[in-house]
Amino acid sequence: MNDQVTKNRIGLFIPCYIDQFYPRVGIATLGLLQKLGLEVDYPVEQTCCGQPLANSGAEKEAIPVYKNFVRNFSKYDYVVSPSGSCVYHVSEHYNILEQTDEVRKVRKNTYELCEFLVDILKVDDFGASFPHKVGLHQSCHGLRGLKLGTPSELITERNSKVHQLLNKVKGIELINLDREDECCGFGGTFSIFEPDVSVKMGKSRIHDHETNGAEIITATDMSCLMHLEGIIRREKKKVKVMHIAEILNSSNL
Numbered sequence: 001m002n003d004q005v006t007k008n009r010i011g012l013f014i015p016c017y018i019d020q021f022y023p024r025v026g027i028a029t030l031g032l033l034q035k036l037g038l039e040v041d042y043p044v045e046q047t048c049c050g051q052p053l054a055n056s057g058a059e060k061e062a063i064p065v066y067k068n069f070v071r072n073f074s075k076y077d078y079v080v081s082p083s084g085s086c087v088y089h090v091s092e093h094y095n096i097l098e099q100t101d102e103v104r105k106v107r108k109n110t111y112e113l114c115e116f117l118v119d120i121l122k123v124d125d126f127g128a129s130f131p132h133k134v135g136l137h138q139s140c141h142g143l144r145g146l147k148l149g150t151p152s153e154l155i156t157e158r159n160s161k162v163h164q165l166l167n168k169v170k171g172i173e174l175i176n177l178d179r180e181d182e183c184c185g186f187g188g189t190f191s192i193f194e195p196d197v198s199v200k201m202g203k204s205r206i207h208d209h210e211t212n213g214a215e216i217i218t219a220t221d222m223s224c225l226m227h228l229e230g231i232i233r234r235e236k237k238k239v240k241v242m243h244i245a246e247i248l249n250s251s252n253l
Helices: 003-007 016-021 023-035 051-055 059-073 084-096 101-109 113-120 140-145 161-166 195-211 222-234 244-248
Strands: 009-012 039-041 078-081 110-112 133-136 216-219 240-243
Touching: 009 023, 016 023, 016 222, 023 039, 023 078, 023 244, 051 059, 051 084, 059 084, 059 101, 078 084, 078 101, 078 113, 084 101, 084 110, 084 140, 101 110, 110 113, 113 161, 113 244, 133 161, 161 244, 195 222, 216 222, 216 244, 222 240, 240 244
Parallel strands: 009 039, 009 078, 078 110, 133 216, 216 240
Antiparallel strands: none
8 A cells, every 4th residue: 555645634525415315335435544544534514516506507606616625625635535426527627716726736636436545545455345246337427537447438458446446355246247337327417307218227227237147236426326226226126236435345454
């Protein structure tokens, strides 16, 4: 592990939907970072990153939210979040703000959990144990935005930071999917304005995992998993969803 990073201050950003609906994911993320000996703060004045407003066309109204994020997190060396979608939004879409030193620092140093573990900490084995058949849903923002892995449309050497982490978990059986990086259909407001298409896409992803034997569907974004879980509950299916932080934090170091 990169020992230099352990001396830095880490700000933990928990997206609003995780705070409200899946606090266990935030707790698992904090627990995982603390196991690695990191000094982690949770700024209590933090709110949403502003992505829902921006996705709805209200980017001007989102600017005060952006500024609040910068105000809360610019004092940290790194900002870590269990959401590729929110991290991508901060990194790429805060470009509409005046690019002060604080804004540039936050945009540069905000990391999705898996990329922080692999790229910054240089660690991929946490001594985790998870004896289940797991299917990985590769969320669009994480895969094609943050480049956590190689999308299937590229003819090049394949890699995946998320697979790298999961492959070190003891007892886990990662299943192969027929369409390994297809969108789940959530897309934030897309699922609200195009519910029929969104649900059909979600059903298709669940069917792919089910027919290939997954007991658990995991991902780096709880938003995608929330969409899939809604369909799973409504159709009373056995397959379950878990954020990758919960799997990596599944046993002590």
